Amino acid sequence: MKRDLSIETKSLRRLFKGIPGKGDVVALDQVDLEVYDDEIFGLLGPNGAGKTTLIKILCTLLLPTEGQALIKGLDVVKRASQIRRIINLVSGGETPGYGILSVKENLWFFSQLYGLPRDFAKDRIAKLVDQLELQDYLNTRMSKLSTGYKQRLNLARGFVNDPAILFLDEPTLGLDVLSARHLRTLVKDWIRTGGKTVLLTTHYMAEADQLCDRVGIINRGKILACDTPQRLKTKVTGGATWKIEITPNLSELESVKSIPGVVGLSTTDNIETGVTTLKLVLEEESVMSDLLSKIRENGSKVLNMGKSEPTLEDVYISLVGTGME
Amino acid sequence: MAIADFVKSAGESFRVGWKIESNWTDPVLFATYQVIRPLASLLIVAFIVIIGASVGASANSAFYSQYLAWLIVGNAFYAFVLQIMLGMAILVHVDRTRYEVLKNIYISPGTLHPYVIGRGLVSVVNGAVSVILTLLFSVAIFNGLLHMNIPLNLLNVNLLMLLPAVILGIVSLLAIGYMLCAVNIVSNRMEFILGDSVSGIFFLLGGVIFPIALLPSYVQPISNVLPITYLLNAVRESFGLLPTASYMSDLAYLAVTTLVTLIIGIAVFRLAEQRAKKLGLFDRKSEY
Numbered sequence: 314m315k316r317d318l319s320i321e322t323k324s325l326r327r328l329f330k331g332i333p334g335k336g337d338v339v340a341l342d343q344v345d346l347e348v349y350d351d352e353i354f355g356l357l358g359p360n361g362a363g364k365t366t367l368i369k370i371l372c373t374l375l376l377p378t379e380g381q382a383l384i385k386g387l388d389v390v391k392r393a394s395q396i397r398r399i400i401n402l403v404s405g406g407e408t409p410g411y412g413i414l415s416v417k418e419n420l421w422f423f424s425q426l427y428g429l430p431r432d433f434a435k436d437r438i439a440k441l442v443d444q445l446e447l448q449d450y451l452n453t454r455m456s457k458l459s460t461g462y463k464q465r466l467n468l469a470r471g472f473v474n475d476p477a478i479l480f481l482d483e484p485t486l487g488l489d490v491l492s493a494r495h496l497r498t499l500v501k502d503w504i505r506t507g508g509k510t511v512l513l514t515t516h517y518m519a520e521a522d523q524l525c526d527r528v529g530i531i532n533r534g535k536i537l538a539c540d541t542p543q544r545l546k547t548k549v550t551g552g553a554t555w556k557i558e559i560t561p562n563l564s565e566l567e568s569v570k571s572i573p574g575v576v577g578l579s580t581t582d583n584i585e586t587g588v589t590t591l592k593l594v595l596e597e598e599s600v601m602s603d604l605l606s607k608i609r610e611n612g613s614k615v616l617n618m619g620k621s622e623p624t625l626e627d628v629y630i631s632l633v634g635t636g637m638e
Numbered sequence: 639m640a641i642a643d644f645v646k647s648a649g650e651s652f653r654v655g656w657k658i659e660s661n662w663t664d665p666v667l668f669a670t671y672q673v674i675r676p677l678a679s680l681l682i683v684a685f686i687v688i689i690g691a692s693v694g695a696s697a698n699s700a701f702y703s704q705y706l707a708w709l710i711v712g713n714a715f716y717a718f719v720l721q722i723m724l725g726m727a728i729l730v731h732v733d734r735t736r737y738e739v740l741k742n743i744y745i746s747p748g749t750l751h752p753y754v755i756g757r758g759l760v761s762v763v764n765g766a767v768s769v770i771l772t773l774l775f776s777v778a779i780f781n782g783l784l785h786m787n788i789p790l791n792l793l794n795v796n797l798l799m800l801l802p803a804v805i806l807g808i809v810s811l812l813a814i815g816y817m818l819c820a821v822n823i824v825s826n827r828m829e830f831i832l833g834d835s836v837s838g839i840f841f842l843l844g845g846v847i848f849p850i851a852l853l854p855s856y857v858q859p860i861s862n863v864l865p866i867t868y869l870l871n872a873v874r875e876s877f878g879l880l881p882t883a884s885y886m887s888d889l890a891y892l893a894v895t896t897l898v899t900l901i902i903g904i905a906v907f908r909l910a911e912q913r914a915k916k917l918g919l920f921d922r923k924s925e926y
Contacts, residue, residue, distance in 0.1 A: 329918075366918075369918060369921075372741075372745050373744075373745055373915075374741055374744065374745060374915065374918065374920050374921065375915060375916075375918045376915045376916050394639070394747065394749075397745055397746060397747045397749070398747050400745065401745070402741070402742065402745055407738045408736075408737055408738040408739070410737070410739060411654060411657075411658060411737050411739065412737065413657060413658055413661050414654065414657060414658075418654070418657070421650070422650055422651075422653075422654050423742070423746070425646050425647055425649075425650035426647050426650065426651075426743060426746035426747070426748065426752075426753070427746055427747060428639070428640070428642075428643030428646055428647065428747065428748075470742070474746075
């Protein structure tokens with residue numbers, strides 16, 4: 314069955330003026346994207362990959378340089394006013410409203426910007442406050458809220474007009490584990506109400522894996538891959554992902570990366586134990602002997618190694634060539 | 639956007655703006671702050687005039703009393719200019735940089751228009767408070783305390799002449815405030831000088847403290863295209879401080895200059911909005 318498109322971009326390109334003499338910066342490069350109704354779509358990529366630029370264009374905050382972006386079939390350039398009725402945006406790590414106003418006053422203000430009828434707005438705010446567990450802070454000034462509660466308010470603001478499409482730009486940035494989990498549950502519950510779409514950008518692979526129906530991996534303005542997390546894992550990594558613990562760390566990381574057959578490599582250092590964990594995506598397992606020789610040449614000792622289940626991080630490593638950390 | 643929704647958004651923006659601007663202190667201190675600036679400015683000029691008149695041997699006391707009344711009314715109504723210019727010049731900067739809500743307001747159905755109007759109306763109310771308090775304090779000081787018999791009777795004001803002029807004047811000032819918001823959208827370096835600069839130009843050229851006929855001839859054409867010039871003329875006429883014969887022509891000039899200012903204001907705002915969308919400025923943060 315063919316599903317309806319919520320978001321569509323066609324050869325979308327966005328340039329920003331660069332430093333004089335250095336030419337323009339390509340933030341988005343021929344991006345073709347299709348996001349469907351009832352879908353949580355995740356955009357994964359490092360800082361500067363183009364995630365926020367794409368969201369800004371889709372939210373009518375920024376004009377594309379070339380190409381086309383459509384929201385429910387409406388062009389973001391020509392039909393912006395119609396689009397604004399059906400979208401909302403929540404950005405992580407930002408102030409969700411006026412610090413001098415209470416939670417209730419902030420939500421009321423934004424509900425009225427969307428022209429919600431008084432009684433409907435009251436019910437909607439009461440429901441959101443309940444869902445986001447903000448009851449105890451209803452009359453608290455926004456400036457007095459903790460980071461977690463500010464982000465809950467931010468999310469409530471994003472839901473206030475019950476948008477058909479919600480853009481979440483790194484919504485769990487700066488949140489503790491529990492708050493982030495709570496937020497993810499809310500988003501999942503909301504999408505189940507039907508006829509909704511979420512476009513989420515995140516740095517956190519596990520978040521995308523847990524939350525998203527499909528994921529697009531973006532780097533330097535290009536979408537490198539786009540599919541369900543499961544399919545991406547098998548398709549891109551081919552299953553050959555390895556985790557090796559060594560000590561001390563490799564002095565020449567590049568020499569390992571340059572071994573033929575090493576598709577991607579990321580490292581995580583444990584400062585307390587002095588152990589470095591290498592996550593590798595290999596073309597084939599025969600590469601392993603060259604790899605172990607190179608590790609020994611570097612003076613490092615292998616403490617533990619094993620094949621691991623591919624994760625979205627492995628997909629990312631294999632596509633971009635390095636980890637996001 | 640439907641008109642009813644527009645009004646609702648503007649009304650809520652007004653309510654929020656009022657809370658932001660008045661909630662920082664208690665009501666008495668807020669009212670004092672609203673009156674202290676225009677009153678201080680008036681008293682400085684008024685006492686220069688009074689001292690000058692008393693030093694001059696041929697001082698015509700009737701002329702100076704008349705001039706003081708003219709000065710008080712000009713200064714009092716200049717509070718609208720001051721409040722609207724200073725309030726609207728900084729609005730975009732504060733909501734973009736400090737509260738980080740500008741982009742969220744922009745992506746709502748009405749974009750920035752009802753919000754700017756609602757917030758501008760807060761400055762209008764602040765201005766009205768300043769005007770009324772300045773007039774009351776001036777009469778109390780000059781006629782009550784100093785017994786100067788200035789021909790200023792607040793009960794004899796012709797409201798049918800005053801109200802149309804004030805309404806048109808406020809519309810023109812809001813249109814200029816719109817332009818200041820527009821400049822602020824595309825620039826992040828002018829918010830602290832813009833309001834002061836524009837209101838300063840109006841103070842000098844708008845006939846606030848002296849008749850524009852006293853200005854150099856090459857500057858007078860600028861005064862003649864400023865709505866505030868005709869606003870203050872019409873206001874003074876409604877107070878009986880200028881001949882009422884020229885009221886209709888002043889009101890007509892005020893209407894024309896208001897219309898032109900409104901058209902320019904909307905055009906400038908649209909240009910700024912397009913440029914901001916082109917460059918991605920709605921969520922720009924100041925880097926200083």
